[in-house]
């Protein structure tokens with residue numbers, strides 16, 4: 001484990017399998033801490049490769065039986081505006097790979113209402129989160145009044161995008177809204193709903209999970225280049241200073257930040 005310039009911790013494992021084990025251990029520890037302290041564990045997840053890497057939590061009996069799943073409240077950092085049954089849906093990915101295999105009460109699982117048009121879906125999700133902040137299910141940041149999720153788990157695209165916040169997009173500068181619609185995603189599907197930086201950067205615990213060993217060389221190189229930029233960046237985060245920063249460089253959570261990387265990514269960082 002190495003600390004970075006931003007005070008984050010880089011956790012490197014030899015293989016994707018080992019990363020998956022390390023992530024499971026990290027999530028289980030936080031689950032137990034927050035279940036004790038808050039009687040809740042609010043987790044916001046992205047889609048993508050991250051979900052496959054979460055599999056050890058449900059595959060290994062030790063975790064499946066010991067984690068207090070009833071305390072979990074699950075949210076999406078971003079969602080694609082497709083039916084929840086569509087293979088492009090981040091909800092479906094998480095449900096099939098993870099949520100359907102553990103006893104989280106269905107009422108604690110909070111998908112985006114994808115039957116609404118994009119702007120209305122974003123507003124609806126923000127209203128839901130506001131209700132859950134008001135009833136203390138979701139904590140809030142004293143610094144800016146944004147919701148403060150106990151844990152956020154994200155991946156990163158090879159262009160440096162995080163959640164559905166893409167390089168150069170005006171939403172990178174959003175300061176007021178917690179949830180916003182994206183109608184021009186450079187990757188399909190075009191329409192999405194995403195948390196904004198005020199929420200992402202209020203997380204109590206934040207982890208990037210990036211495993212690239214099975215991906216083409218150029219993707220591995222692109223991912224490593226963006227990770228290096230982000231871990232070496234000494235600031236400019238805080239949700240939007242600096243017009244030319246990549247989204248991944250703008251992640252600067254209030255709480256602890258971890259990078260879980262496999263060796264194929266980490267070995268490229270030194271070069």
Ligand SMILES: O=C1O[C@H](COP(=O)(O)O)[C@@H](O)[C@H](O)[C@H]1O
Nearest residue numbers: 046047048049050155156157163
């Ligand atoms: O489009 C998206 O991409 C990112 C990154 O995905 P990955 O497969 O490259 O890890 C993902 O975090 C986000 O949730 C998703 O909507």
